[in-house]
Amino acid sequence: MKIASWNVNSLKVRLPHLTQWLADAQPDVVALQETKLEDAKFPVDELAAAGYRAVFSGQKTYNGVAILARDEPRDIVTDIPGLDDPQRRILAASVGGLRVVNLYVVNGKAVGDPKYAYKLDWLARVRDFLADELARHPRLVVLGDFNICPDDRDVYDATAWGEDILCSPPERAGLKAITDLGLHDSFRLFEAEGGHYSWWDYRQAAFRRNMGLRIDLILIGEALKSIARAATIDREPRRWERPSDHTPVMLELDLGTSP
DNA sequence: ATGGTGGGCTTCCCA
Numbered sequence: 470m471k472i473a474s475w476n477v478n479s480l481k482v483r484l485p486h487l488t489q490w491l492a493d494a495q496p497d498v499v500a501l502q503e504t505k506l507e508d509a510k511f512p513v514d515e516l517a518a519a520g521y522r523a524v525f526s527g528q529k530t531y532n533g534v535a536i537l538a539r540d541e542p543r544d545i546v547t548d549i550p551g552l553d554d555p556q557r558r559i560l561a562a563s564v565g566g567l568r569v570v571n572l573y574v575v576n577g578k579a580v581g582d583p584k585y586a587y588k589l590d591w592l593a594r595v596r597d598f599l600a601d602e603l604a605r606h607p608r609l610v611v612l613g614d615f616n617i618c619p620d621d622r623d624v625y626d627a628t629a630w631g632e633d634i635l636c637s638p639p640e641r642a643g644l645k646a647i648t649d650l651g652l653h654d655s656f657r658l659f660e661a662e663g664g665h666y667s668w669w670d671y672r673q674a675a676f677r678r679n680m681g682l683r684i685d686l687i688l689i690g691e692a693l694k695s696i697a698r699a700a701t702i703d704r705e706p707r708r709w710e711r712p713s714d715h716t717p718v719m720l721e722l723d724l725g726t727s728p
Numbered sequence: 729a730t731g732g733t734g735g736g737c738t739t740c741c742c743a
Binding site: 478479481482503505529530531576578584616670671672673675711714 | 731732733734735736737741742743
């Protein structure tokens with residue numbers, strides 16, 4: 470089974486890229502972020518024609534998350550219990566014998582900004598939600614745009630970036646509180662070197678110069694660690710005309726033949 | 729220190 474995450478930065482603009490990539494990569498489950506679409510405008514029919522069921526939690530202009538799958542996703546959750554948040558950033562579903570939680574983590578703008586405080590609080594609440602999810606569903610996958618570089622290997626120039634937004638110690642502590650639940654950064658099960666990124670700024674020819682960050686992650690519960698086969702970043706869609714600033718990340722799990 | 733680019737119910741906000 471192939472499970473993927475992609476921040477598409479407007480599904481309206483990127484739908485042709487998405488359908489092309491689905492045909493090329495043949496993923497079984499895909500988590501999308503920044504769809505920027507109201508639910509009524511989600512391209513259900515186009516994705517069904519591509520062979521995927523879809524569930525989604527969107528809003529106009531900003532945010533928006535979706536899960537695509539070959540099989541119908543079930544037991545949908547669109548909100549963190551107890552958190553009244555109009556921003557559509559989380560979507561959980563059961564699919565293909567897995568529990569999948571798709572996150573579009575708050576960017577935070579800058580250390581000290583009000584959005585940064587919202588980010589740290591949101592992360593703490595997600596951590597508590599994930600603790601409950603993991604207790605109920607050992608076969609848990611938590612993936613999405615985390616808007617946090619796990620460590621300096623995930624930053625093109627860690628010295629210059631320093632402790633700015635996406636790399637500040639409190640953000641990294643917020644991520645560590647999540648991985649400390651027993652969720653592994655699947656990419657690091659296969660690759661120890663730096664220089665592998667999932668996002669490149671649109672400015673300054675950042676992609677051509679590989680000035681990127683690895684902020685799109687697929688975390689897996691301990692129960693899935695032994696069946697992880699490969700974790701990859703597909704840079705190809707970032708080369709296409711009018712790309713998203715993020716590129717898809719993918720994990721292959723060996724779930725065997727029994728359901 | 730600044731600003732560069734891109735998406736969006738656009739002349740600013742968000743990333």
